[in-house]
Amino acid sequence: MALMSRFAFTAALMCAAPAFAETAYFTAIPDLPLAQGLHDVGDNWEFSNAGVRVFGAAARGRARAEQVRAFYQETLPALGWAVSVGSGGENETVYLRGREQLELSIHQQGEEVLLKVRVFVNPAPRD
Numbered sequence: 001m002a003l004m005s006r007f008a009f010t011a012a013l014m015c016a017a018p019a020f021a022e023t024a025y026f027t028a029i030p031d032l033p034l035a036q037g038l039h040d041v042g043d044n045w046e047f048s049n050a051g052v053r054v055f056g057a058a059a060r061g062r063a064r065a066e067q068v069r070a071f072y073q074e075t076l077p078a079l080g081w082a083v084s085v086g087s088g089g090e091n092e093t094v095y096l097r098g099r100e101q102l103e104l105s106i107h108q109q110g111e112e113v114l115l116k117v118r119v120f121v122n123p124a125p126r127d
Contacts, residue, residue, distance in 0.1 A: 028057045029119060031079065032102075035071040037063035038115060051123030059115045065108040068115060069093065072104055099124065 024034040028044035038061035046055040072093070073083070081095035081102060088094045088103065095102040105116040 026057045026059065026117065028055060029117065032057075032117065032119075033075060034059055035063060035068040035115070037061040038068065038113065053121040054118065056116065056118045058117065060109075060112055062111055063113045065091075065106045065113050068106050068113050069104075076102070 024039070026032045026034060027040050027042065028046070034040060038059040041058045041060055043058040044056065046053070048054075072095075076083075076095050079097075081097045084094040084096050084101070089105075091107055092103060092105045095104070099122045101120040101122075103118040103120075105118075107114045107116075
């Protein structure tokens with residue numbers, strides 16, 4: 001059974017390798033992929049205080065806001081993120097993963113989309 005699991009894992013990895021190779025990621029958030037058509041604009045910032053860490057980045061490119069939103073709705077759950085129902089504004093979606101909160105703000109600007117990302121990392125609970 002373990003041999004079969006290894007084979008299935010290896011086969012899945014080989015099939016996913018070409019798609020993974022084409023995926024770009026935020027410079028400041030290396031485990032957050034960029035939706036197709038977007039590029040990191042280098043507008044990165046970070047703030048830390050009393051154990052709370054907040055950082056952000058931005059991306060833009062020729063895309064439709066609906067496509068960008070759909071990309072993250074499909075991709076983020078596979079990375080451990082769950083949508084936080086009832087949170088966020090009109091153009092915002094909030095995701096949660098452990099002690100982290102990810103906020104995506106997606107704005108259509110003509111033929112381009114501006115995506116602003118904020119990540120909040122809460123301190124570990126004290127014993």
